[in-house]
Amino acid sequence: MNYLLLISYDGTDFSGWQQQPGKRTVQGVLEDAAEALFGAKRVTASGRTDAGVHALGQVVQFAAETKVPPEKLAACFNRLLPPDVRALASEAAPGGFDVTRAAKKKTYCYRAYYAETELPLYARYAARLKLRPDLSAMRKASGLLIGRHDFAAFRSSGATSKTSEREIYAVSVEEVKERHAAVYTVTVTGNGFLYNMVRILAGELFAVGCGKEEGITRAFLTGARGELAKTMPPQGLFLVNVDYGAPLFGAKEETHGIF
Amino acid sequence: MNYLLLISYDGTDFSGWQQQPGKRTVQGVLEDAAEALFGAKRVTASGRTDAGVHALGQVVQFAAETKVPPEKLAACFNRLLPPDVRALASEAAPGGFDVTRAAKKKTYCYRAYYAETELPLYARYAARLKLRPDLSAMRKASGLLIGRHDFAAFRSSGATSKTSEREIYAVSVEEVKERHAAVYTVTVTGNGFLYNMVRILAGELFAVGCGKEEGITRAFLTGARGELAKTMPPQGLFLVNVDYGAPLFGAKEETHGIF
Numbered sequence A, B: 001m002n003y004l005l006l007i008s009y010d011g012t013d014f015s016g017w018q019q020q021p022g023k024r025t026v027q028g029v030l031e032d033a034a035e036a037l038f039g040a041k042r043v044t045a046s047g048r049t050d051a052g053v054h055a056l057g058q059v060v061q062f063a064a065e066t067k068v069p070p071e072k073l074a075a076c077f078n079r080l081l082p083p084d085v086r087a088l089a090s091e092a093a094p095g096g097f098d099v100t101r102a103a104k105k106k107t108y109c110y111r112a113y114y115a116e117t118e119l120p121l122y123a124r125y126a127a128r129l130k131l132r133p134d135l136s137a138m139r140k141a142s143g144l145l146i147g148r149h150d151f152a153a154f155r156s157s158g159a160t161s162k163t164s165e166r167e168i169y170a171v172s173v174e175e176v177k178e179r180h181a182a183v184y185t186v187t188v189t190g191n192g193f194l195y196n197m198v199r200i201l202a203g204e205l206f207a208v209g210c211g212k213e214e215g216i217t218r219a220f221l222t223g224a225r226g227e228l229a230k231t232m233p234p235q236g237l238f239l240v241n242v243d244y245g246a247p248l249f250g251a252k253e254e255t256h257g258i259f
Helices: A026-038 A070-080 A135-143 A197-209 A216-222 B026-038 B070-080 B135-145 B197-209 B216-222
Strands: A002-009 A043-045 A054-063 A085-092 A105-114 A127-129 A147-150 A165-177 A182-190 A237-243 B002-009 B043-045 B054-063 B085-092 B105-114 B127-129 B147-150 B165-177 B182-190 B237-243
Touching (some): A002 A026, A002 A070, A026 A043, A026 A054, A026 A070, A026 A085, A105 A197, A135 A165, A182 A197, B026 B043, B026 B054, B026 B070, B026 B085, B135 B165, B135 B216, B182 B197, B197 B237
Parallel strands (some): A054 A237, B054 B237, B105 B127
Antiparallel strands (some): A002 A054, A002 A085, A105 A182, A105 A237, A147 A165, A165 A182, B002 B054, B002 B085, B105 B182, B105 B237, B147 B165, B165 B182
16 A cells, blocks of 8 residues: 655755665655554655755655554654654555656745844755845746746756756745845745756846846756856755645645745 | 944754853853953853743843954954854944843744644744644733733742842734644743743743633732743744844844744
């Protein structure tokens, strides 16, 4: 029988999702727990996240023979998982379900803050901007990303996807003025993302907001990574949600705020 | 010459503000930096914070002989301080200024989240509530705190203040519904706070929100700690601002959001 878990993790102390010998990875700690609980060997995810990247709502799958009711499996995992990974919900997977291929849309957010000094209470979950970006310039540039495009320029070397065509359904840029900082959140929903794509597109939007000439139009034409600004660091990136086109884990309330 | 620094710290890895032999404290790392920079021996604060408590805007004072312009001192400190403490601004202190006695008002906030499971991305800066509190019950009870009262029941044993009379100017309770959690922020401004007072009053408000009979009225009458709910843990508490009745560190923009 196949099961699904909705999981959240703080990526700070992980070498990313994917199992690697001698490294602490999210897949590694989940597979250790799955093996101890059910003798299950393999836990697969909707997709990888890189070292230092966080997840509010990653979806993972594993096969097991167990009499535990599906909705109780999350609590079983939580008794064995370290505190920086938690299973929020569990259920039986639909027949023939493939958690990677079945993902229809993913939403990521990238958080950054502008302040004159690094702020200790922001540093773990956001990147620092040394200039204050112009929100309307960022929003104008973000509109260019919407739609189906060849995002070849928006991936780091080392990417392995066969095609670099992706569709972006929505991009938003929000600013919240706090006491000692202005906090910017770029939220992007698409049918899939290339290696480092969200960190590159967020970097380009922040750079445009800080006065760099917009490079998106030329990046689509030339496919050259060099048209775009630098990749943002991992600690500002959150996998927010994976949408399978059908409700998983019950319905959620309307939400506000960044998460 | 006396100088003031506006500082922020992530309290997670500190044994509180106050210098203690063999412990890592905020005062300790600031005094190490002050001594290395100026041979200054002593750094005092508007008040102590406990182990694990954070500060968005603590104010500290030190004496030094230096030709560095006052507004550049923050950057001098930041070259020596560890990343979990930062000086946000610096200036010369008014003549005869005492950073502890001159503090007129302080604002703290206490953050907690309700979710069915511990959430890794909330755990560092908020306490978890196992029941969902009723916001209107919390707000109703919070109104009882406003004004000048004897807060004897609102302090932990070990408190050393001579008097337990304090004045609370404002209390607010805010709720933000996020994807997997409801986040509650209690913000309180007063002329001073007893040992653990904010953590005790926040604990009482959350408990009342979760159905406990309101104990504030009897606590004022009897002065007994036992009338009130348990002390909240430190990771949800933030010293937000210290008000000296005169502008320090330049004017700040109007702010929104929790910080």
